Amino acid sequence: MQDRMIARAKELLADGTVDRVMGWKKGEFLYDATPAVFYSAEELDAGFVMNAFTAANVSKYLIKETKKEGKILAFLKPCDSFSFRQLMNEHRVDRDKVYIVGIPSWGKADMEKIRQKGITGITSIEEREGDFVVNTILRETHVIKKYDVYLEKCKNCKSKEIVVYDELLDGENGAAVTNSRFDEVAKLEAMTPDERFAFWQNELSRCIRCNACRNVCPACTCEKCVFDNPKSGLENKAAATSFEENMFHIIRAFHVAGRCTDCGECSRVCPQHIPLHLLNRKFIKDMNELYGDFQAGEAEQQRHPVTSYRTDDAEPGVIYTRGGTGK
Amino acid sequence: MKRIALTSLDALLARIAETQALYVPVDAKGGARFEQWEAGKVLSDATNTARSAKDFFFPQTESLYDVKMTGKKLEIVDTREDGEDFVIFGARACDVRSFSILDSVFLADPVDTYYKSRRDRATVVSLACTKPEETCFCQAFGIDAAAPEGDVAAWKEEGYLYLKAQSEKGERLLEALSDLLEDADEKAVETQQMRTRWFLSALPLGKVSFEGMKQTDLMDHFKNEKWKSLSEACIGCGTCTFVCPTCQCYDVREFDDGKKVRKFRCWDSCMYSDFTLMAHGNSRNSQLERFRQRFMHKLVYHPNNHDGEFGCVGCGRCLQKCPIGMNIVKVEKALEAPHEE
Numbered sequence: 001m002q003d004r005m006i007a008r009a010k011e012l013l014a015d016g017t018v019d020r021v022m023g024w025k026k027g028e029f030l031y032d033a034t035p036a037v038f039y040s041a042e043e044l045d046a047g048f049v050m051n052a053f054t055a056a057n058v059s060k061y062l063i064k065e066t067k068k069e070g071k072i073l074a075f076l077k078p079c080d081s082f083s084f085r086q087l088m089n090e091h092r093v094d095r096d097k098v099y100i101v102g103i104p105s106w107g108k109a110d111m112e113k114i115r116q117k118g119i120t121g122i123t124s125i126e127e128r129e130g131d132f133v134v135n136t137i138l139r140e141t142h143v144i145k146k147y148d149v150y151l152e153k154c155k156n157c158k159s160k161e162i163v164v165y166d167e168l169l170d171g172e173n174g175a176a177v178t179n180s181r182f183d184e185v186a187k188l189e190a191m192t193p194d195e196r197f198a199f200w201q202n203e204l205s206r207c208i209r210c211n212a213c214r215n216v217c218p219a220c221t222c223e224k225c226v227f228d229n230p231k232s233g234l235e236n237k238a239a240a241t242s243f244e245e246n247m248f249h250i251i252r253a254f255h256v257a258g259r260c261t262d263c264g265e266c267s268r269v270c271p272q273h274i275p276l277h278l279l280n281r282k283f284i285k286d287m288n289e290l291y292g293d294f295q296a297g298e299a300e301q302q303r304h305p306v307t308s309y310r311t312d313d314a315e316p317g318v319i320y321t322r323g324g325t326g327k
Numbered sequence: 328m329k330r331i332a333l334t335s336l337d338a339l340l341a342r343i344a345e346t347q348a349l350y351v352p353v354d355a356k357g358g359a360r361f362e363q364w365e366a367g368k369v370l371s372d373a374t375n376t377a378r379s380a381k382d383f384f385f386p387q388t389e390s391l392y393d394v395k396m397t398g399k400k401l402e403i404v405d406t407r408e409d410g411e412d413f414v415i416f417g418a419r420a421c422d423v424r425s426f427s428i429l430d431s432v433f434l435a436d437p438v439d440t441y442y443k444s445r446r447d448r449a450t451v452v453s454l455a456c457t458k459p460e461e462t463c464f465c466q467a468f469g470i471d472a473a474a475p476e477g478d479v480a481a482w483k484e485e486g487y488l489y490l491k492a493q494s495e496k497g498e499r500l501l502e503a504l505s506d507l508l509e510d511a512d513e514k515a516v517e518t519q520q521m522r523t524r525w526f527l528s529a530l531p532l533g534k535v536s537f538e539g540m541k542q543t544d545l546m547d548h549f550k551n552e553k554w555k556s557l558s559e560a561c562i563g564c565g566t567c568t569f570v571c572p573t574c575q576c577y578d579v580r581e582f583d584d585g586k587k588v589r590k591f592r593c594w595d596s597c598m599y600s601d602f603t604l605m606a607h608g609n610s611r612n613s614q615l616e617r618f619r620q621r622f623m624h625k626l627v628y629h630p631n632n633h634d635g636e637f638g639c640v641g642c643g644r645c646l647q648k649c650p651i652g653m654n655i656v657k658v659e660k661a662l663e664a665p666h667e668e
Contacts, residue, residue, distance in 0.1 A: 028531065029461065032652035035560040056651055061560070111647070120374055120458040121526055137459075137526045206357050208378070208387060210596075212564035212650050228601050235601065237578055238388045238593030269650035271566050272377065273357035 001103065002050040004169060005075055008101060009048070010041045012073050018099050019070040022061060024054040030125045031111040035061055037072070050075075052127055055108035055151055057265050059083035059093075060218040066094035074098050077105040078174060079153065081162045082261040083218035086297035088164065090259070092221050095164075102162030103169045107146065107154035110268070114149050117142070152277065153264020156181035163298055181262070182285045184278055204245050206272040209238050213249075213266035213276050219256040219296075253279035258287065258304030261297040290314040329501060330487045330511035339488070339507055340364050340416070346503070347450070348413040350383070352376050361415070370417055374460050375642060379572035380422040383415055384445045385429060387569075387594050391441070391579070394588040406589070409444055414500070417454040420475035421465045421642035425572035426451065427476070428640070431633050432575050450496045453477030455516070457523055462643030464532040464656065470640060472527060473520035482516040489516050535656055537637055539663045540626050548627050549619070553661045558618035560651045565596030567654070568621065570644040578605070597621050622658045 009021045021044065025036035031053040038044050057080045065072050076084055081102060087093045114125075114134065121137035132149070134142040147155075158181060160174025188196055214220045214227075226232040227248065239245035253260075253276075262284060266276040287294050291305035291314065331339055343349045349364040351371075358377030362368065393404040426446075433442035453475035456463075465472055474480065478497035482489040489511055492498040501508065527533055540548070568574040578595040581588050595602055597620045602609055611617045629638035639655055646654045 027652050028646075028654075028656055032646065032649075032654070034652045034657075036556070037559065115460075115647075120460050121530060122461040123529075123531065137529055208565075208569045208594075210565040210569045211599075212562070212566045215562040215564040216650050224600075228599070230601065230604060237580070237595055237599070237601075238591075241582075265650075269564075269566070271570055271648040 001169070002048070005050055005101075005103065006044050006048050008169065009038070009044055009073055009075075012099060012101075013041060013044075017071065018073040020072050021048075022058050022065060022072055022074045023048050024050065024056065024058075029122075030127075031109070037065070050103075052107075052109045052132070052146060053111065055110075055154075055268060057083055057216075057218060057263050059087060060216070060221070062093050062098055063087065063221060066097040068097075071097050071099055073101065075101050075103045075169075076162060076165065077103055078160050078162050079105070079157070079261070079263045081164050082159070082295070082297035083263050084297075085164045085300070086259060086261050087218060087221070089297070089301055090221070100165045101167055101169055102165035102173070104160065104174060105154075107150045107157065109146055109149045110151045112273075114144060117144065117149075151264065151268055152275075153262075153268060156264075158262055158295070181281060184275070185281045185285050188278065188282070200246065201242065203274045204249060205242070206274055207239070207245055207249070208272060209236075209248065210271060212269040212271065213274075214252060216265045216269045217252075217256065218261070218263060218265070219259045220252070249274075249276065249279060253283060256280065257283040258294075258306035259296050260284065261295070328511045328513045328515075329490045329505075329508035330515070331490070331508050333483065333486055333488055335507065336370065336488060337366070339504060340370075341366065342504055342507060343414050343416070343500070346412075348411055349416060350413060351416045364416070374456060374458055374463070375419050375421070375644070377644075378570060379425065379642065379644065380415060380418045381425060381429060381572045381575075383413075383449060384426065384442055385433070385575065385577075385594075389441060389592050391590045391592060394590065395586070404587075407441065407444070410448070412448045412450070414450045414452060416452045417481075418451055418475075418477065419456055419642070420453060420470050420472045421463075421640040422572050423451055423453045423475050423477045424465070424468070424470050424640045425642075428573045428629075428633075428636065428638060429575055431636070450479070450500050451477040452479040452481055452490075452497075452500070455480065455482045455519070455523065457483070457519060459523065459527050459530060460643055460647075461531050462646040463527060463530065464535045464641035464643065466524075466527050466533070467535045467537055467641050468637055468639065471524070473523040482519060484516050484519050487511070487515070532641075532643075532656060535641075535659070537626060537639070537659055540637075540659065541630065541635065543662075545627055545631065548623065548662060551662055553664075554615055554619045557653065557658055557661055558615040561598070561614050561618050561653060562650060563598050563600065563614050563617065564650060565594075565598050566648050566650060567645040568596040568598060569594060570648050572640055572642055572644075573625070573638050574621075576602070597624070622655060625655065626659065626662075 012018050021038040024033040025047045026049040027033050033049050033054050035056050035058050059080045088095055119134055119142055122134055123137055124135045126133045130146050132144045156179045157177050158179055159176040162173055226234045229235055260280045264277050287305045294305055344364055350361045351364045352359045353362045353368050354371045359371040359373035360376050390406040393406050395402045433439040455475055456472040478494045480491045480493055492501045576595045577592045579592045581590055598617050625638035
């Protein structure tokens with residue numbers, strides 16, 4: 001697929017459709033590609049990469065890129081396209097300045113999960129159909145099923161559909177996928193309040209307030225976050241109390257509720273492996289159950305359940321009467 | 328050199344824990360981390376902990392003092408916790424070197440007494456690496472993962488833990504454990520050492536060197552056009568700075584709970600837009616400038632001010648954790664590559 005992407009990018013550069021290309025640039029290893037902008041065929045040949053580890057969602061970069069002159073080519077995976085469409089709905093990107101080629105994605109791998117198998121001293125990783133072949137300095141060869149080391153967001157992929165595009169690399173689109181992404185949320189809902197509190201205390205106690213979850217989040221696009229603004233009275237670089245530690249993540253989850261497409265970037269980047277996506281999925285599950293199925297970024301110009309009012313809206317008391325177990 | 332059978336490791340740890348707080352790396356959700364040892368806790372085999380060991384001396388948050396108001400009277404309360412002596416057991420060579428880099432900052436005049444108090448109370452038992460990661464490049468900074476620094480150095484080999492005192496503190500610790508230890512020959516760990524050194528040299532980053540950085544003038548590095556493309560994808564989070572064993576910047580802030588004001592310090596990151604905002608405003612308005620600052624500090628300013636010692640120990644945490652896969656090795660390679668003036 002990488003070769004076809006490079007070939008198509010060169011064509012679009014050559015015929016003047018775009019003047020630059022948003023993609024992923026080759027790193028030191030197979031798994032450390034960096035999102036990058038390419039300006040020429042030579043740059044594409046030298047560094048453009050697409051493999052099982054190019055998971056970074058590039059949609060957020062297009063806010064900055066579409067403020068510049070010219071038109072940029074963006075290759076969007078299905079989940080990236082949901083984020084981009086949501087950014088369009090919020091008027092954060094200029095659609096006319098992006099030429100979108102939708103690309104399929106069968107899932108992206110998590111290097112940490114390969115490490116967790118106890119493999120160290122890796123000299124090379126090769127992709128072979130559904131497997132990774134990992135060679136080590138100890139002359140060991142490990143064959144790992146790609147699916148076993150997929151990122152959480154890919155194991156629970158919600159859709160293979162590309163919801164906004166100018167053309168599709170494969171000529172055909174995917175569709176929504178049945179998934180079990182709310183199973184973990186249901187488990188948390190089934191806990192007693194004390195158990196649930198203990199679960200989150202334990203998870204959030206590992207937070208180092210690096211803000212990676214917020215900064216990578218395509219729904220977090222405030223010019224100045226309250227937590228960075230000394231004039232807000234809320235600014236804090238570290239939690240002074242465990243209450244503050246919890247509040248950062250809870251406030252963030254509330255702020256993106258209805259706008260979060262469940263792209264899973266927050267959990268992918270957390271250096272402390274906090275399952276932040278579960279907070280967002282709780283909101284999504286609640287919205288689905290209280291107001292009917294809703295997927296942020298799926299359609300154009302949609303109002304989400306939290307910002308729209310209908311006379312038949314569920315009363316807030318419903319949440320309590322159902323005992324936190326769903327319907 | 329002394330040794331003890333690994334089957335008796337618990338007895339050794341229990342003995343240390345009788346008189347001092349003992350911290351060892353244990354496997355946990357989110358990666359290995361240092362925890363206070365108690366019976367039943369097992370020493371992790373992980374190459375390194377997810378967070379660095381700098382937390383022992385430079386914790387993420389630390390109370391400095393409280394200001395209490397009674398009527399119209401202000402009272403300043405010293406909240407310093409001069410706790411008990413403690414032992415860090417199983418720190419790796421990279422993290423142990425980071426302590427001396429932190430020392431060069433915190434113990435320089437004027438001495439940071441909060442930091443010094445912790446340093447004075449600690450005995451560091453390092454553990455030699457046997458299974459380096461592909462992200463390891465400590466050898467680029469003259470660190471020997473097979474012969475780590477520390478008050479005591481330790482090696483796990485063939486069913487035994489070998490221990491060698493390397494300072495007065497280390498000798499005191501081994502002396503207190505002497506009835507559990509037997510004499511051993513240093514030759515016992517030589518094969519392991521050779522193997523580890525060879526692994527490190529043969530891994531993908533085995534030939535990485537930063538020495539070339541010193542051949543170029545500070546301002547030439549500063550003005551290098553590569554900073555633009557290097558920093559372009561940076562999301563401005565603090566992951567690299569917070570997992571880094573040598574990043575040492577902090578902010579001093581207040582927490583007002585209505586009854587008292589607690590003055591505390593916490594880690595800060597030069598990647599943040601509100602870094603150094605308290606004094607005169609952040610002098611670095613773009614992410615390019617912030618990104619450049621972090622790497623210039625580690626690779627140019629720190630060696631310029633500290634006899635050529637870089638502010639990096641090659642632990643590889645930033646290589647593993649950066650959300651966008653940018654890191655200090657990529658920066659070094661880009662800066663060393665030929666560029667237009």
